[in-house]
Amino acid sequence: xAIDKFIKITSxxxxxxxxxxxxxxxxxxxxxxxxxxKGFGDNLFRDWRYTSGNKPNPDFVMNKPEYSGxxxxxxxxxxxxxxxxHAAWAIYxxxxxxxxxxxxxxxxKNNALNNGLLPVQVSPEFLEEIFETIGKDPKSTFxxxxxxxxxxxxxxxxxxxxxxxxxKKECLLNGYDDIDYLVAMKEEIEAFENHPPTP
Amino acid sequence: xxxxxxxxxxxxxxxQVEDGPDVLYIDxxxxxxxxxxxxxxxxxxxxxxxxxxxxxTATPDHNVPTTNQHLTIADELSRNQVEKLKTNCKEHGITFxxxxxxxxxxxxxxxxxxxxxxxxxxxxxxxxxxxxxxAFGAVAFGIGTSEVEMVLxxxxxxxxxxxKMRITINGELKPNVMAKDIILYVIAKISTSGGTGHFIEFAxxxxxxxxMEGRMTVCNMSIECGARGGMIAPDEKTFEYVKGREFAPKGxxxxxxxxxxxxLKSDEGAAFDKExxxxxxxxxxxxxxxxxxxxxxxxxxxxxxxxxxxxxDKASFQKSLKYMGLSEGExxxxxxxxxxxxxxxxxxxxxxxxxxxxxVKGKKKAENVVAWLVPGSVxxxxxxxxxxxxxxxxxxxxxxxxxxxxxxxxxxxxxVPAGKYAVSTTNRNFEGRQGPGARTLLASPLxxxxxxxxxxxxxx
Numbered sequence: 179x180a181i182d183k184f185i186k187i188t189s190x191x192x193x194x195x196x197x198x199x200x201x202x203x204x205x206x207x208x209x210x211x212x213x214x215x216k217g218f219g220d221n222l223f224r225d226w227r228y229t230s231g232n233k234p235n236p237d238f239v240m241n242k243p244e245y246s247g248x249x250x251x252x253x254x255x256x257x258x259x260x261x262x263x264h265a266a267w268a269i270y271x272x273x274x275x276x277x278x279x280x281x282x283x284x285x286x287k288n289n290a291l292n293n294g295l296l297p298v299q300v301s302p303e304f305l306e307e308i309f310e311t312i313g314k315d316p317k318s319t320f321x322x323x324x325x326x327x328x329x330x331x332x333x334x335x336x337x338x339x340x341x342x343x344x345x346k347k348e349c350l351l352n353g354y355d356d357i358d359y360l361v362a363m364k365e366e367i368e369a370f371e372n373h374p375p376t377p
Numbered sequence: 378x379x380x381x382x383x384x385x386x387x388x389x390x391x392x393q394v395e396d397g398p399d400v401l402y403i404d405x406x407x408x409x410x411x412x413x414x415x416x417x418x419x420x421x422x423x424x425x426x427x428x429x430x431x432x433x434t435a436t437p438d439h440n441v442p443t444t445n446q447h448l449t450i451a452d453e454l455s456r457n458q459v460e461k462l463k464t465n466c467k468e469h470g471i472t473f474x475x476x477x478x479x480x481x482x483x484x485x486x487x488x489x490x491x492x493x494x495x496x497x498x499x500x501x502x503x504x505x506x507x508x509x510x511x512a513f514g515a516v517a518f519g520i521g522t523s524e525v526e527m528v529l530x531x532x533x534x535x536x537x538x539x540x541k542m543r544i545t546i547n548g549e550l551k552p553n554v555m556a557k558d559i560i561l562y563v564i565a566k567i568s569t570s571g572g573t574g575h576f577i578e579f580a581x582x583x584x585x586x587x588x589m590e591g592r593m594t595v596c597n598m599s600i601e602c603g604a605r606g607g608m609i610a611p612d613e614k615t616f617e618y619v620k621g622r623e624f625a626p627k628g629x630x631x632x633x634x635x636x637x638x639x640x641l642k643s644d645e646g647a648a649f650d651k652e653x654x655x656x657x658x659x660x661x662x663x664x665x666x667x668x669x670x671x672x673x674x675x676x677x678x679x680x681x682x683x684x685x686x687x688x689x690d691k692a693s694f695q696k697s698l699k700y701m702g703l704s705e706g707e708x709x710x711x712x713x714x715x716x717x718x719x720x721x722x723x724x725x726x727x728x729x730x731x732x733x734x735x736x737v738k739g740k741k742k743a744e745n746v747v748a749w750l751v752p753g754s755v756x757x758x759x760x761x762x763x764x765x766x767x768x769x770x771x772x773x774x775x776x777x778x779x780x781x782x783x784x785x786x787x788x789x790x791x792x793v794p795a796g797k798y799a800v801s802t803t804n805r806n807f808e809g810r811q812g813p814g815a816r817t818l819l820a821s822p823l824x825x826x827x828x829x830x831x832x833x834x835x836x837x
Contacts, residue, residue: 367531
């Protein structure tokens with residue numbers, strides 16, 4: 179069950195300049211009842227995307243035809259709250275490969291990386307420029323290059339060198355996941371169990 | 378010189394991956410019905426068995442109804458998830474506490490109750506409020522479903538080591554100030570992202586003065602300031618709480634464990650990446666007015682104004698108040714309340730029920746208020762009855778429901794209707810958290826009791 183590889187993409191971006199987008203907004207709890215990993219994309223941002231009468235909310239960015247792309251640009255502290263991995267699944271199933279923000283919540287970041295969804299943390303100023311660029315022209319494109327760890331605004335030409343743990347980078351570039359790694363370590367884990375260090 | 382967190386974490390590192398995360402050994406794993414099915418499916422697809430089934434304990438809590446638990450669960454999807462957990466546990470030899478059984482309850486309530494939660498352990502669960510168990514001097518934190526699968530497959534996860542933060546609260550707490558007020562105060566001070574990337578140790582005389590239940594409430598909500606987890610060094614109160622519980626060490630094992638547990642504290646002069654110190658005397662009964670747990674104020678104060686904010690900060694603040702139907706600068710005192718919820722992994726323990734019952738004793742529930750009182754576990758429910766608290770509650774017009782997460786996240790039928798105000802002892806006031814359109818005001822069990830009686834936001 180490897181994850182999809184991520185190397186480099188160029189795409190338009192969907193702007194969501196709201197702060198503290200929590201995982202209850204990304205996918206409300208009442209949609210967490212599946213026992214398989216499918217269909218979560220349909221309920222991505224459910225209560226923002228649809229009105230209480232289940233009609234698409236024309237004011238929500240994902241329902242505006244001018245915005246599209248595989249990059250989601252979110253306000254700071256993106257993914258706070260619940261540990262539900264369904265949030266990462268919903269964003270990924272909803273067609274996104276990258277979330278760019280100036281700050282991510284820890285658990286969300288881990289969950290995203292474990293599913294081939296790349297969280298790119300940039301400076302608040304760089305994020306503001308992304309929002310401005312999309313605001314001027316929704317067809318503006320951005321390039322995310324994982325090998326060189328660069329997020330480039332193709333309109334202004336500015337790029338941001340983002341950080342990523344080198345182990346996770348290798349996993350994404352090659353489509354590996356942690357479970358393969360851990361299962362292969364069985365003997366070391368058993369040895370640890372037999373002689374655990376004391377605190 | 379090491380911090381408490383370092384001591385426990387370092388003793389559980391099986392391997393340090395070069396330029397990568399640590400492979401961390403997990404002593405105790407809790408699972409529930411929502412974040413585990415896809416992990417079991419993953420195991421199946423890889424042809425793997427659960428590596429150490431005796432180190433995992435399961436309970437269905439998120440989805441379950443809080444009335445008529447002896448009947449089949451009406452909601453098909455919920456029923457399916459609960460059934461799936463049961464069959465997965467059976468297949469893999471994992472202890473499962475089904476509805477209505479003695480050990481059933483909210484996962485973070487039953488762990489400590491059964492003595493599964495012990496000082497010095499690493500504890501994880503596919504639930505962000507796993508931080509609760511840190512109250513015992515354990516390194517406990519929430520994980521995603523991929524990580525649940527890792528623990529099932531290998532009893533390990535891969536985690537970068539977080540930074541360390543210490544929050545010290547010294548001094549004496551004012552009357553009517555509870556553990557919940559402390560943590561709401563802290564989150565309001567450092568914001569919902571102030572703890573991100575860090576593991577918090579709570580210290581100081583005000584923290585020491587708390588009961589184990591109170592300490593659990595504080596650690597429970599450390600995730601709400603973004604922290605990976607929170608913890609408190611174990612002391613005599615901790616040992617006393619653990620002693621004699623079902624899975625606590627016994628006899629000679631107890632003495633050995635106790636000797637180790639007594640070493641669990643931060644060394645004098647150990648370095649923290651960040652430190653905060655607060656004065657207990659500055660803390661008053663708190664309530665939230667917005668849509669994240671950092672939007673909390675002293676109940677006696679007015680809702681803040683957006684004057685100093687700019688750009689997205691201002692827009693987010695205004696969006697939040699609009700959702701809540703509240704205005705900048707107005708008092709929160711006197712606002713009408715429609716629902717009261719006592720329960721959840723934050724405040725669903727016996728002490729919370731005692732507090733609530735003692736306050737409403739001899740008073741009456743306000744007629745405009747719907748109250749849901751949901752014990753955190755079957756054991757809590759039993760104790761409530763043993764202590765006669767159920768009678769006090771009944772006389773005041775309240776009824777007790779059955780254990781579960783209930784209206785904290787409204788996955789079950791306990792949903793607050795759109796536009797209604799709920800004073801809730803839970804942990805999150807996000808938009809729609811307690812039901813689509815529901816408006817949540819987070820507060821302590823004591824404040825909830827006071828509001829239940831008056832039907833408006835008030836001080837106890």
